[in-house]
Every structure is written in C-alpha cells, then in structure tokens.
Amino acid sequence: MTTIALIGPGAVGGTVAAWLAQNPDLSVTVCARTPFERLVIETPGGPITASPLVLTDPAQAAPVDWVLIATKTYDTASAKTWLDALVGPRTRLAVLRNGVEHLEPFLDRLPAERMVPAVVDIPAERGAPGRILQRRDGWIRVPDDAAGRDFVALFAHTPIAVSTTPDFMSEAWKKLALNCAGAVNALVLKPSGVAHDEAVAEVMRTLVRECVTVGRAEGADLSDDLADAVIAGYRSAAPDGINSLHADRLAGRPMELDARNGVIVRRGAAHGIATPANTMVVALINAAAG
Ligand SMILES: NC(=O)c1ccc[n+]([C@@H]2O[C@H](COP(=O)([O-])OP(=O)(O)OC[C@H]3O[C@@H](n4cnc5c(N)ncnc54)[C@H](OP(=O)(O)O)[C@@H]3O)[C@@H](O)[C@H]2O)c1
Numbered sequence: 463m464t465t466i467a468l469i470g471p472g473a474v475g476g477t478v479a480a481w482l483a484q485n486p487d488l489s490v491t492v493c494a495r496t497p498f499e500r501l502v503i504e505t506p507g508g509p510i511t512a513s514p515l516v517l518t519d520p521a522q523a524a525p526v527d528w529v530l531i532a533t534k535t536y537d538t539a540s541a542k543t544w545l546d547a548l549v550g551p552r553t554r555l556a557v558l559r560n561g562v563e564h565l566e567p568f569l570d571r572l573p574a575e576r577m578v579p580a581v582v583d584i585p586a587e588r589g590a591p592g593r594i595l596q597r598r599d600g601w602i603r604v605p606d607d608a609a610g611r612d613f614v615a616l617f618a619h620t621p622i623a624v625s626t627t628p629d630f631m632s633e634a635w636k637k638l639a640l641n642c643a644g645a646v647n648a649l650v651l652k653p654s655g656v657a658h659d660e661a662v663a664e665v666m667r668t669l670v671r672e673c674v675t676v677g678r679a680e681g682a683d684l685s686d687d688l689a690d691a692v693i694a695g696y697r698s699a700a701p702d703g704i705n706s707l708h709a710d711r712l713a714g715r716p717m718e719l720d721a722r723n724g725v726i727v728r729r730g731a732a733h734g735i736a737t738p739a740n741t742m743v744v745a746l747i748n749a750a751a752g
Pocket residue numbers: 469470471472473474475493494495496532533534535537540541542558559560582583584585586587588591706718
C-alpha cells in the first residue's frame with residue numbers, strides 16, 4: 463500500500479486526491495484547513511466521490527510515502543507546518559502550483575532529488591469544501607527523473623494526462639507566460655473577453671514579452687510567438703472566464719501576484735533585465751487591493 467497525504471484539498475488538490483483515492487492500492491489522507499465529510503467531484507466523465515481520512519491538525523499526522531502540496535502559493539508557510547509530521551527519511555514531496563519556484567520554499571526540508579515540481583493544467587472550481595467542478599481532464603507535467611516517473615505512475619488509473627517532460631523549466635515558464643498576462647484582468651476587474659480590446663491585448667503582450675526575455679535568461683526555451691499565442695488563447699476562451707488572481711482579488715483574499723508577476727521582476731533584476739510592465743502591474747494591483 464502506497465501512502466499519500468495531500469495538503470490543500472481545494473480545486474486542484476481535492477480533484478487530485480479524489481482521483482488518487484479511486485485506486486484501492488493507494489491510501490489517501492487529506493490535510494485540510496477547513497474540514498469536510500467527503501470529496502464529490504463533477505468530472506467530465508461524471509461524478510466521482512471519495513472519503514479519505516481528513517486531518518486538520520498536524521499533530522494527527524504520521525510519515526507517508528508521498529506528500530502532495532496543492533495550496534495557493536500564499537499559503538506556503540502554513541502548509542509547511544504539516545511537513546514535520548508527514549516527512550520521513552524516504553518521503554517524497556510533489557508541489558502542484560503555479561509559478562516557476564516550486565521547490566525553493568521546501569529545500570530546507572527535503573533534498574531536491576526527493577521533490578517533484580509539477581505544472582498543473584486542470585481547470586477546476588470549488589463550490590464548497592469538498593465539492594469541486596473539474597471542467598477538463600487536464601494534464602500535469604513533471605521532470606523526467608526517478609521521482610517524476612514514480613509520481614506519474616500514481617496516476618496511471620486516472621484520465622488526467624500526467625507525464626514527464628525532458629524540459630520542465632520551459633513548461634513552467636510557458637505556463638507563467640499565460641498566467642502573467644492575467645494580471646490585466648485582475649487590475650481592471652474584467653474577465654477574459656477584455657483581451658478582444660486590442661489596446662488591452664498589447665499590454666498583455668508586453669507582460670508576456672518581459673516574461674519570455676527573463677525566462678530565456680533563466681534557460682527556458684520559449685518561442686517568439688508566445689505573446690500572440692497567449693492572446694489567442696484568451697480570445698478563444700469563454701469571455702466571462704475569471705482567472706484565479708482576479709477571483710482572489712474579487713473575494714478579498716491574498717493573491718498569487720508575486721508567484722505570477724513579481725517573480726518576473728525579481729528574476730529579471732537578477733539578470734539585469736528591466737521589467738517595467740510587470741513592475742507596474744504588481745504595484746498597481748497591490749495599491750488597488752491594499
Ligand atoms: N483551480 C485551477 O483551475 C488551477 C489550475 C491550474 C493551477 N492552479 C494552481 O494550483 C494551486 C492551487 O490552486 P487551487 O485553485 O486548487 O486553490 P484553492 O481552491 O484555493 O485550494 C487551496 C486549498 O488549500 C487549503 N489550505 C490553505 N492553507 C492550508 C493549510 N495550511 N493546510 C491545509 N490546507 C490549506 C485551502 O483551505 P480552505 O478550504 O480553508 O480554503 C484550500 O482548500 C495554485 O498555485 C493555483 O494557481 C489552479
């Protein structure tokens with residue numbers, strides 16, 4: 463029996479935990495902030511349910527084979543309070559989150575070879591604790607190393623396309639390019655359709671071009687047409703779609719602004735690359751939400 467503890471059973475974490483729990487050879491425990499009775503996921507193929515053990519206090523936890531973290535990046539510090547109890551000498555940690563800094567916050571707890579950074583594209587929304595709408599089967603990509611391959615194997619029974627990639631860094635920066643443009647929606651409080659306004663689209667392209675320049679300096683392989691591809695994606699999406707930065711701002715929650723745009727500014731500065739558009743959008747969203 464492989465033991466798994468999922469920290470952060472929200473839209474992504476709850477979906478992943480429920481799918482993993484469909485395999486009787488996997489023992490899934492959920493580490494939650496807000497408790498619930500069971501997971502009910504409306505998946506593209508119909509509803510699935512799971513009743514994993516739900517813990518709300520790290521004192522109840524014991525070491526497991528795998529820890530999966532799926533909190534928002536702004537909840538990293540509280541998520542880490544679970545790790546003392548969950549991590550034993552052979553435990554591996556998978557980090558399912560947006561951004562390009564998956565492992566950095568956890569390097570003080572585990573060696574990098576026991577960690578798996580994961581780029582996630584599973585569109586999902588939580589209606590209530592344990593109740594989630596999974597809009598597409600989606601995919602998860604992880605590095606092609608021993609831990610990454612073992613992570614992929616955990617999902618063999620699920621319809622989620624979980625795979626390794628030989629170039630994880632480029633995957634993470636490509637997702638960041640998409641996400642950084644979404645700051646415009648959070649700033650003007652308008653959903654995806656605002657990208658049909660050409661002047662707004664050009665601001666989004668500028669954010670993405672800065673991301674591409676910094677990502678290339680970091681070593682990512684990013685195509686010249688990425689900014690146009692990002693805009694095409696926004697324009698073909700449901701015009702009333704609201705990205706999670708925008709949703710967090712609307713709800714008065716903290717935002718993943720540093721993980722989605724601040725990181726471009728910080729990493730750019732380290733390479734001597736100016737990132738005025740991302741610097742401005744971070745300042746304006748912080749000022750507007752503050
Ligand atoms: N949702 C998507 O479609 C999607 C797609 C791709 C990538 N992502 C990325 O995936 C990550 C997770 O996003 P999400 O949308 O799943 O977020 P979410 O729905 O807000 O879920 C986060 C979960 O973490 C829980 N949590 C926070 N602190 C905790 C702690 N100390 N201990 C245990 N649980 C804790 C929250 O508890 P409460 O129940 O108390 O709030 C919530 O259940 C983010 O980096 C996001 O950008 C999301």
